[in-house]
Amino acid sequence: MVSSIDTILAQGLAPKECAKALNELGKTLFERQDTDAAIACWEKSVACYGKPGPAQAHLMKAYNLKRRQCSQRGDSAGIEAFSQKIDALMQQSKDAIRYGF
Template sequence: MPFFKRKKQEQQPKTEEQQTVKKEHLLEEIETYQNRLANGDNEDSVPLFNMLGSLYFELEDYDQAIHFYEQSIEQKKAIGKAFTDLVKLYNVKRKQASNAKDHQAVQYYLQKSDELMKLTKDSIRENM
């Protein structure tokens, strides 16, 4: 009988209304960041790309999340959130393709993962 073991709090599933409110909030945030990106207010667009990637990831719009994270990495090849989330996203997309028995898409996302790993290694070598 473990003394210090905590009981996990069971999370209640969100109601449809709560999910709708959250989605609307995320869409508002996306619009704000896209406007900032379009206005060119920031010289460094990497944080904006990362935020848009994160928001789309949370919305489960994986294609858009991938698009913005790839834009971020194209601007600045630094290991960080874009790298880690892209690994997750490529795996999600590969799994979806596998479930759909789309072998071409599976290969595509395997190749994207390999390219990302190579970029990670190159980035680490440059910083040594």
């Protein structure tokens, strides 16, 4: 999975195209139920492009799924970690709206 991300990043694509390729890989991985790998793709997509887009929506869905799984296992540290990721993602979206990123 990491090599797939690295392959996309090594192509030297424009940020928007790089994000699009990472989003597609993330969707494929998520459909295969490899949530952690999909999250890694979408996080790279957000870092690559930085503007609101599909990656944030996919990440929100994946983070909520992971938080729910942590809750079912009684993993309070995991719940807190994914809650913080969700909060940070929401803040990033708010900042993008506020400051026009």
